Amino acid sequence: MSSRLTIENFGDPRLAIVKANLSSLVGIAIAIIALAKKLVPVDTGQLQNTLMYITPTSTGGFNESPGELAPESEQLDLPVKKNNAVVGSGSKHWYPEFGTYRMIAQPFLRPAFLFFAKGRKAADIIKQFNQAEMAKELKGRVKTGFRII
Amino acid sequence: MFDYGDAIFEVLGNDATVLGILSTWVEGINTYPALFERRLIPHERKEEPVINYYRLTAIDGGSEIDSNAWTINCRATKQTISESLAYAVFDALNRESVTRGGNMYFFVTSLLPTLPLQNETDLFNTPVEAIIKARKN
Numbered sequence: 001m002s003s004r005l006t007i008e009n010f011g012d013p014r015l016a017i018v019k020a021n022l023s024s025l026v027g028i029a030i031a032i033i034a035l036a037k038k039l040v041p042v043d044t045g046q047l048q049n050t051l052m053y054i055t056p057t058s059t060g061g062f063n064e065s066p067g068e069l070a071p072e073s074e075q076l077d078l079p080v081k082k083n084n085a086v087v088g089s090g091s092k093h094w095y096p097e098f099g100t101y102r103m104i105a106q107p108f109l110r111p112a113f114l115f116f117a118k119g120r121k122a123a124d125i126i127k128q129f130n131q132a133e134m135a136k137e138l139k140g141r142v143k144t145g146f147r148i149i
Numbered sequence: 150m151f152d153y154g155d156a157i158f159e160v161l162g163n164d165a166t167v168l169g170i171l172s173t174w175v176e177g178i179n180t181y182p183a184l185f186e187r188r189l190i191p192h193e194r195k196e197e198p199v200i201n202y203y204r205l206t207a208i209d210g211g212s213e214i215d216s217n218a219w220t221i222n223c224r225a226t227k228q229t230i231s232e233s234l235a236y237a238v239f240d241a242l243n244r245e246s247v248t249r250g251g252n253m254y255f256f257v258t259s260l261l262p263t264l265p266l267q268n269e270t271d272l273f274n275t276p277v278e279a280i281i282k283a284r285k286n
Contacts (some may be wrong), residue, residue, distance in 0.1 A: 098264055099201075101224060101272040104189040107205055114206045115217050 011140050020133035021083065022057055024126040028116060029085040031058050031125065033061045036087070036112035041096050044068040049107075050091040087113065087146035151283040153217050154186040156247050156254040157202055161221075164241035170234045172196035190224075197272055198225035198234050205278075219279045224272040228263055235260055235275035242279055248286060255282045 033053045040048045045067015052061035054076060062076075063069050074090040088109065099105025116122045161167050162182055172183045174196050183199040185191065190201050202221040209215055221238055225231040242256040256279050263275040 003214075088190060095267050096223060097218070098274060098276055100267045100274070101190065102192070102270060103199075103267070105203060105220070105222070106188070107203075107220070110218070110220075111205050111207075118206060118216065 011137055013134065013137055016133045016137040016148050017130065017148070020130040021126070023133070024057070024129040025055050025083065025085050025127060026053075026058055027125045028122050029055055030060065031121075032087045032112045032116055035115060036108045037065055039106075039108035039111060041106045041108070042067060046070050047089065047093050047096070050089040051072045051087075052076055052089070053085060053087045054078060055085040056080050056082055078131050150209070151215055151217075151252050151254070152250060153204060153219060153254065153281050153283065154202070156249050156252075156281065156283075157219065157221065157242070157256075157279070158184060158186065159247050159249055160241055160245055160256070161200070161238060164237065166237040167234070167241050170230065170237055171198055171200065198223065198230055198274075200224070200234070200238070210231045214282065214284045216280060216282045220282060221277040221279060223275045223277065226272055228273040228275075231263055231273040231275045234261075235277050242277070251286050253284045253286050255284075256280070257282075 026084045030053065033051055036051050037048050039052065042048050045065060046069070048051040048065045048067060049063045049070040052059065052075065070091065074092070076086065076088055078086050095103060098107070098110055105140055116125075161184055168182055174181050174183055174194055183194065183196045185194075185199070185201045186203070187201050188203045190199055200221060200223055202219055205218040205220055208217060221242075223231055223238055225232040225234060239260045241256050243258040244256070246253060246255045249256075251269075258280075259278045261276045261278060263273055266273065
């Protein structure tokens with residue numbers, strides 16, 4: 001009589017989820033900043049260039065648009081907690097966001113944030129990254145066979 | 150189609166505390182509260198305290214229930230008046246519901262800190278953000 005024992009090396013799906021969540025965080029932050037850069041009123045382009053994101057693993061958006069470069073002093077430098085991201089601008093010229101008594105409001109940051117927070121858009125990004133990471137994890141599984149005699 | 154701006158006007162334009170703080174403007178024989186559904190206060194209006202309010206989010210079609218974010222800017226020359234007006238707006242709208250044109254609107258508000266002045270001609274602005282949930286009746 002013989003039987004077969006198969007050991008499957010599952011890897012660590014928890015690690016895949018952690019990786020996917022980090023990628024999702026960056027993905028959502030980039031999506032918000034990209035939309036904010038489209039909505040922001042552009043004169044010289046400096047305000048647009050100050051829009052940026054910070055996540056625990058990466059930073060981007062600052063001085064990555066055409067137009068006048070923003071001074072380094074306007075770069076956001078904030079501590080970011082685990083599983084958190086910061087999107088925003090360190091510019092002193094943020095007034096179009098709320099407008100003033102005699103300047104028209106041209107909100108750019110809040111609409112961009114709310115566009116992704118509302119409905120399932122952010123959830124869809126997270127799902128997409130999680131599916132990709134889990135597919136990679138499943139591909140990496142190794143089957144080892146033993147025959148017991 | 151939901152008319153969120155109309156619903157905000159309905160509540161604020163009938164709230165005694167808000168109207169007690171807001172200025173008014175006159176056209177012919179009619180007097181109106183200084184409440185503007187615009188991103189910019191009309192240049193010909195010099196009255197203050199004044200409110201301008203506008204939509205922040207996209208309107209999604211094809212839904213029986215929708216949710217939308219609006220900003221209500223409460224502006225005045227004095228910070229204390231701007232804040233009092235914002236508190237009054239916050240209280241008038243928060244968890245309030247109104248029916249207009251066969252649609253029902255429900256408000257949840259947040260009060261933001263007063264923004265600093267941009268220049269000497271600017272007014273203090275204490276924004277109130279309202280999430281409005283709308284449903285066809």
